[in-house]
Every structure is written in structure tokens, then in C-alpha cells.
Amino acid sequence: xxxxxxxxxxxxxxATLAYLILPNVVVTVFSFNKPRGRFNYTWxxxxxxxWREPCGVADMCGSLALSLQIALWATLGATVLGxxxxxxxxxxxxxxxxxxxxxxxLPMAMPEVVMGASLGTLFLNMRIEFGFWTILxxxxxxxxxxxxxxxxxxxxxxxxxxxxxxxxLYASPLQTFLRVTLPIAAPGIAAGAMLSFALSFDDxxxxxxxxxxxxxTFPMFVWGSAQRxxxxxxxxxxxxxxxxxxxxxxxxxLAGSRRKRS
Amino acid sequence: xxxxxAPPPASAAAxxxxxxxxxxxxxxxxxxxxxxxxxxxxxxxxxxPMVYQASTSVQTGSLEExxxxxxHFATYWDALTEYYPQFLRSVLYAGTATLLCLLxxxxxxxxxxxxxxxxxxxxxVLVIAPFFTSFLIxxxxxxxxxxxxGPVVEVLNALxxxxxTTWIGLTEGHRLLATPLxxxxxxxxxxxxxxxxxxxxSLERIDPRLHEAAGDLYAxxxxxxxxxxxxxxxxxxxxGTLLAFIPASGDYINAELLGxxxxxxxxxxxxxxFLRVLDYPTAAALSFILMAAILAxxxxxxxxxxxxxxx
Amino acid sequence: xxxxxGGDVRLSGISKTYGSFTAVHPLDLTVPAGSFFALLGASxxxxxxxxxxxxxxxxxxxxxxxxxxxxxxxxxxxKRPVNTVFQNYALFPHLDIYENVAFGLRRRGIxxxxxxxxxxxxxxxxxxxxxxxxxxxxxxQQQRVALARALINHPQVLLLDEPLGALDLKLRRQMQLELKxxxxxxxxxxxxxxxxxxxxxxxxxxxAVMNAGRVEQLGRPADLYENPETTFVANFLxxxxxxxxxxxxxxxxxxxxTAGEAKLRxxxxxxxxxxxxxxTILAGIRPExxxxxxxxxxxxxxxxxxxxxxxxxxAGFMGVSTQYVVETRAAxxxxxxxxxxxxxxxxxxxxxxxxxxxxxxxxxxxxDARSIHGVQQPAGEGV
Numbered sequence: 001x002x003x004x005x006x007x008x009x010x011x012x013x014x015a016t017l018a019y020l021i022l023p024n025v026v027v028t029v030f031s032f033n034k035p036r037g038r039f040n041y042t043w044x045x046x047x048x049x050x051w052r053e054p055c056g057v058a059d060m061c062g063s064l065a066l067s068l069q070i071a072l073w074a075t076l077g078a079t080v081l082g083x084x085x086x087x088x089x090x091x092x093x094x095x096x097x098x099x100x101x102x103x104x105x106l107p108m109a110m111p112e113v114v115m116g117a118s119l120g121t122l123f124l125n126m127r128i129e130f131g132f133w134t135i136l137x138x139x140x141x142x143x144x145x146x147x148x149x150x151x152x153x154x155x156x157x158x159x160x161x162x163x164x165x166x167x168x169l170y171a172s173p174l175q176t177f178l179r180v181t182l183p184i185a186a187p188g189i190a191a192g193a194m195l196s197f198a199l200s201f202d203d204x205x206x207x208x209x210x211x212x213x214x215x216x217t218f219p220m221f222v223w224g225s226a227q228r229x230x231x232x233x234x235x236x237x238x239x240x241x242x243x244x245x246x247x248x249x250x251x252x253x254l255a256g257s258r259r260k261r262s
Numbered sequence: 263x264x265x266x267x268a269p270p271p272a273s274a275a276a277x278x279x280x281x282x283x284x285x286x287x288x289x290x291x292x293x294x295x296x297x298x299x300x301x302x303x304x305x306x307x308x309x310x311p312m313v314y315q316a317s318t319s320v321q322t323g324s325l326e327e328x329x330x331x332x333x334h335f336a337t338y339w340d341a342l343t344e345y346y347p348q349f350l351r352s353v354l355y356a357g358t359a360t361l362l363c364l365l366x367x368x369x370x371x372x373x374x375x376x377x378x379x380x381x382x383x384x385x386x387v388l389v390i391a392p393f394f395t396s397f398l399i400x401x402x403x404x405x406x407x408x409x410x411x412g413p414v415v416e417v418l419n420a421l422x423x424x425x426x427t428t429w430i431g432l433t434e435g436h437r438l439l440a441t442p443l444x445x446x447x448x449x450x451x452x453x454x455x456x457x458x459x460x461x462x463x464s465l466e467r468i469d470p471r472l473h474e475a476a477g478d479l480y481a482x483x484x485x486x487x488x489x490x491x492x493x494x495x496x497x498x499x500x501x502g503t504l505l506a507f508i509p510a511s512g513d514y515i516n517a518e519l520l521g522x523x524x525x526x527x528x529x530x531x532x533x534x535x536f537l538r539v540l541d542y543p544t545a546a547a548l549s550f551i552l553m554a555a556i557l558a559x560x561x562x563x564x565x566x567x568x569x570x571x572x573x
Numbered sequence: 574x575x576x577x578x579g580g581d582v583r584l585s586g587i588s589k590t591y592g593s594f595t596a597v598h599p600l601d602l603t604v605p606a607g608s609f610f611a612l613l614g615a616s617x618x619x620x621x622x623x624x625x626x627x628x629x630x631x632x633x634x635x636x637x638x639x640x641x642x643x644x645x646x647x648x649x650x651x652k653r654p655v656n657t658v659f660q661n662y663a664l665f666p667h668l669d670i671y672e673n674v675a676f677g678l679r680r681r682g683i684x685x686x687x688x689x690x691x692x693x694x695x696x697x698x699x700x701x702x703x704x705x706x707x708x709x710x711x712x713x714q715q716q717r718v719a720l721a722r723a724l725i726n727h728p729q730v731l732l733l734d735e736p737l738g739a740l741d742l743k744l745r746r747q748m749q750l751e752l753k754x755x756x757x758x759x760x761x762x763x764x765x766x767x768x769x770x771x772x773x774x775x776x777x778x779x780x781a782v783m784n785a786g787r788v789e790q791l792g793r794p795a796d797l798y799e800n801p802e803t804t805f806v807a808n809f810l811x812x813x814x815x816x817x818x819x820x821x822x823x824x825x826x827x828x829x830x831t832a833g834e835a836k837l838r839x840x841x842x843x844x845x846x847x848x849x850x851x852x853t854i855l856a857g858i859r860p861e862x863x864x865x866x867x868x869x870x871x872x873x874x875x876x877x878x879x880x881x882x883x884x885x886x887x888a889g890f891m892g893v894s895t896q897y898v899v900e901t902r903a904a905x906x907x908x909x910x911x912x913x914x915x916x917x918x919x920x921x922x923x924x925x926x927x928x929x930x931x932x933x934x935x936x937x938x939x940x941d942a943r944s945i946h947g948v949q950q951p952a953g954e955g956v
Contacts, residue, residue, distance in 0.1 A: 013373030016366050017388060020454060023403035024392050030406065041406050081300035092293035100297060103304050109504070111512020111556065113529045114549040117536050118315035119307060121546060125314070125329075141307040144300055161663035164630050167650040168657045169677035169722065176651075179676075183667045202396050204515065205529075209536065222398040226519060230402060238399040245394035249387050 024242055031235035038229025050232035054240075057231040060221055064237065067218040070132070071201040074139035078200075079193040081140070082147025083185075089148070090155035107145045115142060116209035123210060130212030138210045139200040146199065147192035154188025155181075312553075319546035329542060341547045345531050349551070352527040353559075355442065355517075356510035359449035363457040363506045364499065366450065371461035371498075372491075376470065389458050397452060401519050404448050408438040408520070440522035448516035453509060457502035464498030465491070500567045508556055528552055580606050580641020580729045582627060582762060587636030589622050596622045598786045599635060604730075604779075606641070609756050609763045611777035613770060615809070619786040620766045621660075624732050627764065629653045640729055651680070656723035657732040661739055662715050664707035670694070670718050671703040677726040693725040696755065713744045720752070724759060733765040737772065749775050770810050774798070782806050801857065802845045802938050813857045816904040817940060820852045828937070830856055833903030837879045837935065844937035853940045860908040862934040865897060867917060868925035880929040883907065885922050895920075899928060 004011075030040055034047035055061035089100065107115065116138070123134050162184065166176040204219035211220060222234055319337060323329035342349070374385045392400060407414055415438050418424045427433040432443040468491060476486040492499075514529030528548060535545035582604040589597040597619040604610040612620040625631035627638055629650035637646045645653050656677065665673050671690055678686045694700045697717040707715055716736060723731055736752070737745045753776050756763050767773050773780045774794035781791040782805070790797060790806045801807035807815060818830035818837060828848055830837040839856055841848075848854050858879075866874055874880055883901035895916070897909040907928055911920075920926065 009369045010373050010377050012369035013371075013377075016370040016454070016458075017385070019366065019451065020389060020392055022407065023400040023451070024395055026403040026406050027395060027399055030403070041402075041409055081303055084296040085300040088293040088296035092296070094293040094297075100301060103301065103309065107304070107308055109508055109556075109560065111508060111529070111552060113512040113514065113532050114553050115308065115311075117532055117545055117549050118311035120536065121318050121542060122307075122311040122314050124542070125318075137307055141303060144304060148300075159661075159663060161659050161661070162665060164650070165657070165659055165663040165665070166676070166680075168628055168630070168655070168659075169726065170651045170680040171676075172651055172680075173649075175680055179680075180665060180667075184665075198393060202393070204398055205513075208533070219396055219398050222396060222402070226398070226402060234399055234402075238395040242391065242395045246387065246391050249391075253383060253387075 024238075027235050028239045028242070031232060031239045033232055033235075035232065040230045040232050040235065050236045054233055054236050057233045059216065060218075060231065060233055060237075063216045063218045063221040066132070066215060067201055070136055070139060070217065071197050073136055074143055074200040075193050075196040077136070077140040078143035078147050078196045079189060082144045082192060082196075083151050083189055085144075086148045086151035086155060086188075087181075087185075090152050104145050104148050107142055108149075112142075112203075112205040113209075116206035119206070120209035130210060131215045134210045134212070135207055135215060135217065138206050139203065142203075142206060143196035143199055146195050147189075150192035150195060151185060151188045154191075155185050158184050315546045315549060318542055319550050321543050325540050334543070337543045337547045338551065341544050342551065345528065345548065348526055348528045348531050349555070351525065352511050352529070352552070353555070355446055355449060355525075355527060356507050356513075359446050359453065359510050360457075360503050360507040362446070362450040363454050364503060367454055367457040367461055367502070371458050371465055374462055375465035375468075376473075386462070389455055389462075393455065398515065398519075401448055401452065401515055404444070404451065404520055405439065408444050408447070410437050410439060414438065439520065440525070442521070442525055444520040445516050445525045445527075448520045449510045449513060452513070452516065453506040456505040456509070460501035460505060461495060461498040464495045464501075468494050496567065500564070504560060504563070508560070511556060512552060580762070581639070582610075582730055582764065583639040583642075584623070584627070585637050585639070587623070587626060587633045587638065589619070589626060589631060590634045595786050597626075600788060602781065602788065602791075604762060604764060606762055607760050608778045609753070609765065609776055611765045611767060611773035611780045612783055613767060613773040613780050613809070614783035615768055618783045620783045621734055623783070624657075624734055624764060624766045627730065628655055628657050628732050630657075654729040655732060656726050656728040656730075657734060658716075658719045658723050658736045660735045662707075662719040664715055664718055664722070666707055669704050669706055670699065670710070673707065673718055674722045674725055676722060681726075689725055693721045696724070696758075697721045712740050713748065716740060716748060717751075720755070724755070724761070727759075728761065730762045730764060733763060735766055735768070737767070737769075745769075745772070752776060774810070782809060784809075798859075800843065800845075800936055804855065807857050807936075812860055812908055814860060814863070814904070814907045816856045816858075816907075818854060818856045818937075820848050820850050820854060823848055823850050827932075828854075830854070830937075832856070832881075835879075835881045835901075835903035837881075838932035839935045839937045840933060843933075843935065846939045848937070848939075854937050855940050856935055856937045858907075858930055858935050860896070861894075861910040863907065863909045863928050863930045865899070865909050865911055865917075865920060866927045866929065867919045868927060869919075871927045874927055874929045877932070878929040879932055879935060880927055881907065882925070882927055885920060885924045885926055888920065888922055899926060901928070 030043070031050060032046050032048060033040055033043055034045050034049060035042070036044055050056070085100070085104065088094070089097070089104075119138050119141070123130060128134060158181075162180055163176050166180040167173075171179060202219060203217075204223060207217050207220060208223070211217065216224070218237070222230075225231060225234060317331055318329065320331060320333050320335060321329040322332045322334045322337075370389070374382055374389075378385050406412070409415070415424070415436070418438070419436050424433055424436055424438070427443055428435070432446075433441040438444050438447075472490055472494070473486055476490045477483075481489060511527075512529050514527055514533050517525050517527045517530055532545050532548045532552070535541045535548065582602075584600055584602040586599045586601060587597065588595070588599040600623065602623075612623060614620045622631055626633045629645070629648060629652075633646065637644055639645065640654060665676065668676070671694075674693055675686045675690050678689060683689075690703075691700065694703055697720055699714060699717055699721065702710065702714065707718065710718065716739075719736070733752075737748050740748060749772055752763075752765075765773070765777060774797075777794060779791065780794050780797055782789045782797065784805045789803050790801065792800075797806060798810050801810065801813065804815060807813035816832050816837070818832040820828055821831050821836075822829040823841070825841060827841055828839045828844060830839060837856055844854065868882070871882075881901045881903050883899040883904075885897055886900045886906075887898040889896045890913075892913070894910045894912055897911065897920070899907045899909055901907055909928060
């Protein structure tokens with residue numbers, strides 16, 4: 001009883017974690033399902049068909065490629081633009097600082113429907129053709145703020161004396177930036193870039209308002225199939241993404257801790 | 263609403279800290295060049311559309327004839343009278359889901375911060391890990407979990423839990439899918455990590471010795487939590503509730519996939535007005551009302567909770 | 574840049590203001606080549622700002638900085654032949670010790686750095702740790718890396734900003750000797766900023782005591798201690814008993830003072846500023862130079878010494894010495910440090926005593942010096 005009371009919070013936490021992980025378990029299990037009919041919602045029998053033919057569904061791998069392409073470019077764009085802003089905010093004094101801060105903050109506080117719909121309205125009225133470029137533009141827009149936040153936090157926590165020490169040791173302003181500021185800010189930039197990639201790759205709502213008929217991203221494909229019929233391959237992709245991402249994170253941590261120890 | 267900002271220039275009373283970015287006091291244009299591309303991007307593709315949308319909301323016309331600004335404010339009134347149930351539902355569902363996120367997320371954040379020891383990093387990875395699978399796929403998985411005749415529904419029916427929730431009005435009949443409970447459950451699930459991470463961040467900063475000090479000063483464990491831990495985690499609570507509530511109130515995926523036509527939220531309406539009905543003024547007016555409502559709620563909330571700093 | 578003979582540091586009329594706040598008032602200062610110079614003062618007195626102006630990290634509002642006869646006021650920090658050991662060291666966390674030390678050489682385009690880096694690491698006894706990261710080192714080791722990183726460049730002047738502030742007491746004493754040894758070995762001019770008066774006195778050839786953006790007094794440590802010229806200096810360097818007294822008689826040799834019923838003598842050469850009969854001055858005496866005798870033995874006090882009667886209010890046993898606070902009618906509270914050689918059991922709080930000291934050990938300065946500078950510390954506090 002005493003043990004139970006003391007560990008109540010741990011038990012509740014474990015239950016929450018189970019709640020968080022459960023859908024992923026279901027996704028993985030159902031990637032081995034062989035459904036009868038078009039929808040993969042009830043368990044029928046074990047099969048590895050979908051894993052042997054991950055691109056066996058029309059258009060799915062094409063949409064996956066488009067999503068990856070957009071996510072890469074959006075990450076690049078948002079990381080460059082966001083890092084520049086973050087450095088301006090963290091290392092310089094200028095007028096209109098609070099206005100800039102507000103402009104960075106608002107996209108994060110705005111529901112995606114509102115942002116997606118309004119940007120879509122603008123493109124529509126400017127008679128811009130919906131497609132790859134409109135999606136990319138939108139993605140850079142909403143990823144930007146997250147990069148700024150991540151990089152700014154890192155640069156702000158950096159001791160300004162490090163840069164002064166570099167200058168004191170004969171490094172010119174450019175050398176100081178390249179040899180000291182940038183390497184130390186790198187983890188923040190990497191975090192912002194990773195977040196951008198994940199946000200862009202997984203975005204459905206904003207994309208839905210800004211895509212054209214010929215540009216179907218992977219989330220849009222999944223959305224469409226929820227209406228028409230869900231192929232098992234969706235679960236295969238979902239599981240693979242999960243395994244790859246967790247694997248990369250774990251290997252990174254392992255390598256990091258080993259280097260620290262040696 | 264204010265984001266965390268750099269400390270203001272030092273006052274005259276104390277010697278100012280070394281100015282960042284070198285000693286040169288001369289005005290330079292570097293920050294403006296750094297800001298230019300990104301800020302321009304946000305102005306053109308975020309701020310301008312907002313303004314444009316405001317104008318769209320007072321336009322009239324049709325897709326064939328084109329839309330013109332006629333200061334037709336009645337669109338707002340029409341949108342509100344027609345779609346107020348969806349608005350109410352959005353606030354209600356998102357509010358309930360946010361509260362549930364807090365209740366469910368706090369123990370996990372607490373356990374990771376204070377009880378996890380060397381497993382801390384692994385647990386954090388597990389909290390973030392679901393993100394790596396597309397959220398649409400995961401929401402579809404809830405369809406399987408909550409399906410009629412599935413183990414969850416069977417167990418809850420056997421325990422008469424669903425009878426209780428039906429009596430409250432959260433479910434209908436003996437099923438979970440296509441009920442408010444399913445939508446709220448989906449919303450809670452989807453935005454839980456947004457609650458847990460800021461909570462963890464603020465809990466992690468608390469010195470565990472404060473717990474010992476409170477215990478030393480005759481506080482029982484729960485009193486310690488109520489008087490010390492929880493107040494100190496307030497920044498995380500505020501940030502977490504906002505990060506969960508804002509996207510939840512505009513969400514339409516969960517209502518679409520897990521609910522029926524009786525659970526449509528305002529996001530669904532905007533989406534269908536924009537993409538199916540092609541009534542852009544109404545879609546714009548609805549977006550604008552939603553945005554204003556959220557800004558108002560967030561503003562009041564921040565004022566009340568006394569925290570000006572959000573992550 | 575590689576001139577190891579060093580050079581004079583000459584500050585002329587240098588000052589720094591931030592808005593309406595003046596951190597450093599116009600200041601003239603010359604640090605002779607090869608000397609160990611300390612800027613001593615409480616936090617916020619402007620000593621670090623002065624140091625940063627020499628380094629080029631802060632632009633002076635007025636005045637010029639000259640190094641070895643060359644005006645460097647307009648040069649950015651990376652072009653000055655000066656290196657700094659920063660407070661909290663500012664070691665680059667993403668580079669190992671070797672690369673931290675090699676940083677300055679590499680920035681100057683020197684390709685083969687190995688020999689120099691190894692030698693410098695040897696000088697600070699860190700050779701085996703070359704491939705560690707800064708966070709894996711103890712505070713004392715980090716401090717030595719910071720020193721090596723600056724010294725390897727053979728700057729004309731080495732600036733040290735509270736370099737020992739983060740170390741514990743024992744390590745600090747050890748590093749003081751170490752720094753002094755290294756300075757003698759390399760012969761570079763050291764300008765050392767500290768708030769620790771013992772540190773400044775133990776290491777520096779010349780100490781400048783700063784207060785509220787001004788240099789109050791400058792001199793050799795012993796001179797500053799024996800002949801403080803302001804209340805601030807008298808109390809910042811150790812503790813002083815300051816007695817307000819009126820000049821009764823003044824000759825070229827000696828001043829006769831009256832403080833209440835007590836008559837005190839003060840050698841004229843130890844009094845700053847010309848004092849004439851009728852002036853009010855502050856007469857000072859260090860606590861360790863005052864002797865204490867029980868009132869019953871008042872007769873055994875030799876003639877010719879300054880004497881004041883009082884009553885012990887507090888006695889604190891400190892091991893090597895006992896610190897008394899004596900309340901006197903003539904001179905207020907007087908602190909007395911007695912060596913614990915033969916302790917007189919009667920010297921306990923409440924006992925009536927006679928304080929006496931040699932006139933030779935008395936110093937004096939204008940009473941006005943108090944109103945300009947600083948606040949007088951209550952006697953008995955401090956070291």
C-alpha cells in the first residue's frame with residue numbers, strides 16, 4: 001500500500017506513456033494485416049505482403065517522394081532564414097525588436113486552418129497556380145518561427161565572452177563567427193532543422209489549402225485514402241518512418257555518450 | 263502577448279554588462295540585413311494574407327463573377343448565427359482535451375523529471391517518437407482501437423463505463439466511434455506531447471532539494487506538491503495549455519476521422535467552405551472570428567496566470 | 574606581437590560613460606613594462622571596464638590607450654598585441670584543450686603549432702590533458718588552460734580579469750604563487766583585476782585602488798598599507814581604526830592631536846596634506862599595531878606612546894590572534910588584534926584596559942577625504 005502510494009506518479013506516468021505509444025503499436029501490428037475489403041481497420045490474418053511490396057499502391061510512393069522533396073527544401077529555406085533572424089535577435093540591438101518578436105511568435109499561436117486558408121486565399125486571388133511552389137512557400141513560412149526559437153535560445157545561452165575571447169586571440173569578426181559562434185550554435189540550428197523537417201513532412205492542414213491537383217503529398221494521400229480505402233502500405237511507411245527516426249536518435253545518443261566517456 | 267525577450271539595456275545604477283557582439287558602439291546595419299529575408303517572407307506570406315483575408319471577409323460575389331469588397335459585414339453575423347454550434351464545440355472540445363492533457367501529461371512529465379534517473383533521455387525520446395509517424399496514420403489507428411466490437415469498447419461496456427458517459431452526453435448508444443468522447447480522446451492524444459515537453463522543461467529546472475526543504479518544514483508530500491512544485495511549474499503549465507489549446511481549437515482532422523456530422527468543429531466548416539462550397543467570404547469571416555476568439559482567450563489567460571513569458 | 578620584452582601601457586585621460594552613468598572617470602595611468610600591476614576595487618568600481626578598454630573590448634568615451642609607445646585606441650581587439658584571461662575563463666567548449674591553446678597561433682596563420690603548444694602546456698603542467706574538453710577539467714585546470722591560451726601568443730601585455738575568483742581559497746593561494754612564478758619566468762607585463770586585497774598585495778609590484786570609477790591611490794602594496802591616503806583605502810586594504818582628532822600643535826617634525834581627553838602624536842611626514850593647528854584630521858592606526866594592557870597595569874606602559882583608555886566589549890579568538898573590540902570615550906570603537914603568545918586571562922569583555930601604540934605607526938589624512946570617498950567600515954570587521 002505504502003509502495004503503491006509512493007509510486008503512484010510513476011504508474012500514472014507509465015499509463016500515459018502507454019496511451020502515447022498505443023497507436024504506433026497498432027500501426028505496426030496492422031502493417032502485417034491482410035484485410036478483406038478496402039479498409040484496414042479490423043484484424044484478419046498475418047501477412048507480409050505489404051512489406052514485400054511497399055510501393056504496390058498507385059501514387060503512394062510518388063506522394064512520399066514529393067513530401068520528402070518539399071520537406072528538404074523547406075528545411076533548408078527555413079533554417080537559413082530563421083538562423084539569420086535568430087542571430088539578429090540574440091546578438092544585436094535594433095529598433096522594432098518587439099515588433100519582430102511578435103511577428104515571429106504569431107505564426108506559432110495561429111491555428112493552422114487560419115494560416116492555411118488565408119495564404120490560400122491570397123494565392124487564389126493573385127491567380128498563382130497551386131502546386132509544388134505554393135506548398136513550399138507555405139511550409140517555409142510556418143517552419144521559420146520554430147527555427148528562430150530554437151536557434152535563438154541556443155545563441156542567447158552562449159557566453160558572449162567566448163566571442164570576445166576569440167577576438168582577443170586574433171580572430172577577425174568573420175573568423176570569430178565561423179570558428180566559435182557557428183560551431184557553438186550548431187546544436188540549436190540542427191534542432192531547428194530537424195523540427196522543420198518533421199513539421200513540413202507531416203503537415204496536412206496548411207498543405208491542403210495550398211496544393212494543386214497534381215501535387216499530392218504523403219499526408220494528403222493518407223487523407224484521401226481514409227475516404228477511399230486505406231492500403232496496408234500506409235502502415236508500412238508509418239512503421240518504417242518510426243523505426244528509422246528512433247534508430248537515428250538512439251544511435252546519435254549512443255555515439256554522443258561514448259565520445260563523452262572516452 | 264509577449265515572447266521572452268533579451269534583457270533590457272542595463273539601467274544607469276549598475277555598470278552595464280558587456281554589450282554583445284563586440285565593443286563597437288557605432289550604429290550598424292548588420293541586424294537589418296540579417297532580418298530582411300526572413301521577415302520579408304513572413305510579411306508577404308503570413309501577415310499580408312491575414313490582412314487580405316480580413317478584406318475577403320467583407321467581400322461579396324461568386325466564383326464566376328468574381329468577388330468585390332462591399333463592406334458586407336453581414337457575412338460575420340450570418341456565419342456566427344449559422345455556425346455557432348461548431349464554434350461552441352471547438353472551444354468545448356479543445357478546452358476539455360487541454361484539461362485532459364494537463365491531467366494525463368503532468369504525472370508523466372513529473373515522473374521523467376524526478377523519478378526516471380538514467381532512463382530520462384530514453385523516456386523523452388519515447389514521448390517524441392510518435393511524432394515520427396504521420397499523425398494522420400496514427401489518428402486512423404484510433405479508429406481501429408475504438409472500433410465497435412473491439413476490445414476497448416467491449417471492456418468499457420462490460421464495466422458500464424459507456425453507460426455513464428452516454429448519460430453525461432459524451433457517447434451515444436454502446437459505441438465510442440462517432441461520439442464526442444472519441445473526438446476529445448483523439449485531440450488529447452494528438453496534442454499531449456505539446457503539453458508534456460514544456461511541463462517537463464519547467465519541472466526539470468526545479469531543484470530537488472526544494473522538495474527536501476519543504477519536507478523538512480513539515481509539509482506532507484501532497485502539500486509539498488501543492489505549495490512548492492506546482493507553483494514553480496506554472497510557466498510550463500501555461501505554455502503547455504496554450505500549445506495544446508490553440509492547435510486543438512482549429513483542428514478538424516479528429517472530428518472528421520473519429521466523429522460524425524454531429525461532432526463537426528469550426529475547422530471543418532472553414533475547410534469545407536473554402537475547399538468544397540467555395541464560399542471564400544464566409545471561410546474568411548470564420549477564420550477571422552476563430553483567430554480573434556483565440557487571441558482573446560489567450561490574452562485573458564496569460565493576464566490571469568500572470569506569466570508574460572511564453573516559450 | 575611576439576615581442577617578449579613587453580611594453581609600457583599608458584592610459585591618458587581615458588574614461589567610459591554609459592548614458593548618464595560614468596563607469597570610469599578620466600584616468601591617467603602608466604604601467605611600466607615587465608611589471609605586475611593590480612587594479613583593486615569592489616565590484617562595479619570600474620576596474621574591469623578599464624581592463625576591457627586596454628583589451629579593445631570596450632571603446633573609451635575619451636582618452637587614448639598606448640602600448641609600448643604605439644597608440645592602439647582605434648584598433649579592434651584582434652589587432653592588439655594584448656591577451657586576456659577572462660573571468661570564468663571563457664574556454665571554447667567545442668574545442669579540446671590543445672585546440673583552445675593553439676587558437677591564437679592558428680588565427681595568426683602559424684602552421685606548425687605543436688612545439689609551442691606542447692611547451693606552453695608544459696609550463697602550466699597540463700601536458701597529459703591536451704585532448705580533454707574544457708568541461709572535463711577542474712576549475713584550477715581550466716584556469717591554467719586560460720592562462721596558457723593567452724600566454725602562448727607572447728602578448729606585450731597580459732590582462733587578467735579576476736582570474737582566481739572562481740577557485741576555492743586554498744587553490745587560490747596556490748595559484749597566486751604560480752602566477753607570480755610564471756610572470757617572473759616570461760617577463761610579460763601583467764595587469765591583474767581583482768577585488769581581493771590580499772591577492773593584490775601578495776602578487777603585484779604596484780597596486781591601484783579604484784573606487785567609484787576613480788583611482789584613489791596608487792603605489793607599492795606596503796606603502797598603500799602603511800600610508801593610506803583616504804578612508805576608502807585605509808579600510809579596503811585591511812582594517813584601520815580612524816580617530817577624528819583636532820591638531821593642537823604643528824611643527825615640521827610632529828603633530829600633536831587631541832581626541833576627547835586623549836592626546837596623540839603623529840609624525841608630520843606620515844600625515845597627508847599640510848595640517849595646521851585647529852584643523853580636523855583623521856588619525857589612523859592598524860589593529861595589529863595596538864597593544865592592550867589591563868587597567869591595573871597602566872603604569873607599565875612606556876612613556877612616549879599614544880594611549881587611550883577603554884573597555885573591552887567583545888573578544889573573538891581566531892587561533893593565531895585574538896580580536897578585541899574596545900569602546901573608548903576618546904576615539905570611539907577601536908579594534909585590536911593581539912598575537913596569542915601569552916594570553917592575559919583578565920582581558921575579557923567588561924575589563925577596563927589601556928590601549929597604546931607607537932606614534933611612528935600612526936598615519937593621518939584630511940578629514941575631508943572621508944566625505945569624498947567611500948564609506949568608513951565599522952572597526953572590527955573585515956580581515
